[in-house]
Amino acid sequence: MTVHALSHWDLMAAGLLIILLGATSIWLELGLQRQLFVAALRTAGQLLLVGFVLSALFATTNPLWVVLVGTLMLLIAAREVVHRQTSRLAYKPTFATAFVALLLSCASVLVLTLLVFIGNQPWYAPRYAIPIFGMLLGNAMTGVALALNTLMQNVLTRTREIEQRLMLGESRQLAVVDIQRASIRNAMIPTINAMATAGVVSLPGMMTGQILAGTPPLEAVKYQILIMFTITASTGFAIMLALRVSTRALFDERQRLRMDRLHRDART
Amino acid sequence: MQLRLNDLGVAGLAAVTLSVEPGECVSIEGPSGSGKTSLLRAVADLDPHGGEIYLNGDACSAMPGPDWRRRVALLPAEVVWWRDTAREHFKDPAALPTAALQLDAAVLEQPVGELSTGQRQRLALLRLVQHEPAVLLLDEPTAALDEANTARVEAFVQAYREQHAAPVVWISHDREQLCRVASRHYALNDGALEPLSGRPGP
Structure with missing residues (x-):
């Protein structure tokens, strides 16, 4: 049993949810959108980086x-x-x-x-x-x-x-x-x-x-x-x-x- | 027991040299902010200080802080109770000489917050002497008391001083009281501890 692999398109589609939330924030003048987008980008960037580090790390003993x-x-x-x-x-x-x-x-x-x-x-x-x-x-x-x-x-x-x-x-x-x-x-x-x-x-x-x-x-x-x-x-x-x-x-x-x-x- | 301050250095004060003989009571007066409380705190080794303090020749710096403070007991102007009832602050609540200070034993069981300031002040004195300290440092010990209870506290301290040959340093604003309780008088003026000859004059 292996996990069903996610494609880049899957992630981008999920990212649409954040964009939708950000658009709502702009529409309702909640002022959240900037923090929201920065945090979302950080999540993606940091975790991808960790993914690379862990891949490299797991390859060594x-x-x-x-x-x-x-x-x-x-x-x-x-x-x-x-x-x-x-x-x-x-x-x-x-x-x-x-x-x-x-x-x-x-x-x-x-x-x-x-x-x-x-x-x-x-x-x-x-x-x-x-x-x-x-x-x-x-x-x-x-x-x-x-x-x-x-x-x-x-x-x-x-x-x-x-x-x-x-x-x-x-x-x-x-x-x-x-x-x-x-x-x-x-x-x-x-x-x-x-x-x-x-x-x-x-x-x-x-x-x-x-x-x-x-x-x-x-x-x-x-x-x-x-x-x-x-x-x-x-x-x-x-x-x-x-x-x-x-x-x-x-x-x-x-x-x-x-x-x-x-x-x-x-x-x- | 003899208490000797040797070039005691306290922030804001000139070096203090003073001996208090066994069973002697020395008074210190001075305006608010003149450093009376700082001086007593240094003698109790609660604040960093220069010079040395001796108790019968034993140097303060030669024994652990808590040991020194158990021997050289400071009664602060504002006492603190950290448990709900007074009883929980005493090692042996049943043996307390409450009657000597006109305290009903029942006050031990009441929430401390419900006691009067005067009751708390007298209880604080009992708490101070429960471990039989060698020296008493008293910072306005009767500030909240009426005349009758002030007299009881004065008598209580005198009895303790005579019974244990304990040096006592008494701070007060009440000159008449200082004349009653102390045999030598000092004043803190402009950061210097100066002896007052005879009665501290008005």
Whole structure:
């Protein structure tokens, strides 16, 4: 069973839908058309590019290429975490924190998944490694961005509470533990909801893709369960790591809260 | 216990050198914004500072921050409660000397937001001493209290100071109170801590 191949004409016909939507936007003066066309062009361009990269990548079995592409993905994900910070203040090493947390969490879950759970040969085959790493990374990235945002907003609004607890002799860890917990819970909600509603409200994209490509539904479902478990685990651990590291960065070696180390506008 | 500030450097203030002897209470007055609170925060090692602070010869920098702050306890002018009821802020709520500060034990169970400012201020004092700190740094500890409760807080601090031989630094705008509670008086003027001879004059 192979997927029914799409021709260029098929894609262009689907593109007509976007043009139709854009025309409607012009007609109704919604002002959406420009963004819409740019985004549609980006989607087509970026995905075609990725298609070429993946084709080239899948043709090799050199693990160095996998590591290189994986590192690039990590860098982009860490940068995205920085860009998603909406808090007025952010602590300086957001990028490094996100990078380290995503690397440790997603890379170890990926290796475990490939070596133990899937067990394909060779285990670093890019056809498995890259898409799975992308799924882990994408979700963990959203989680880490949410967690750091919640942490920073809470540190800003609850500065006096943290300082009061420090005054009473609590350690930095204890003084922010409530805020950390709130941040973890907030950041894990999307992932937990995705597990809770999988298959009921929405058919997960990977599973749908596999089914379209001809995989028997039960096989596709098994992969989806595996992926959801690994996504949840890597997201959760990445969040905890990022919160640990970032919390430390808020305090100095005397365990004082150093708001002066935060800087305005996270988007630098 | 003796508290000694040795060339303590605080932003906006000239270096402060000051010794507070065991069981002694020292008062500091000064206009708003003169740096009284900054000084106490530095002594509690909540803000970066220059110089050194010693507690019976033990240097602040030689022990972890939380250890120092448990020994050198700061009561800020505005206290914060982070749990719903006061009880949850105490290690051993049953053993609190609530009566000494004219507090009904029932206030421990009420939502903190429903307590009066005066009740919260007295509870904050109890919370401050629950781990038996060696030094008390008090920033306007009776600002929200009536005369009777002010007297109770003053007596409470005096008893603690005598019982634990604890140095106390007391900040207030109320000169009469400072004369009652402290035996040595200082004022912060233009960024310098200066001794006031005898009674702080009006």
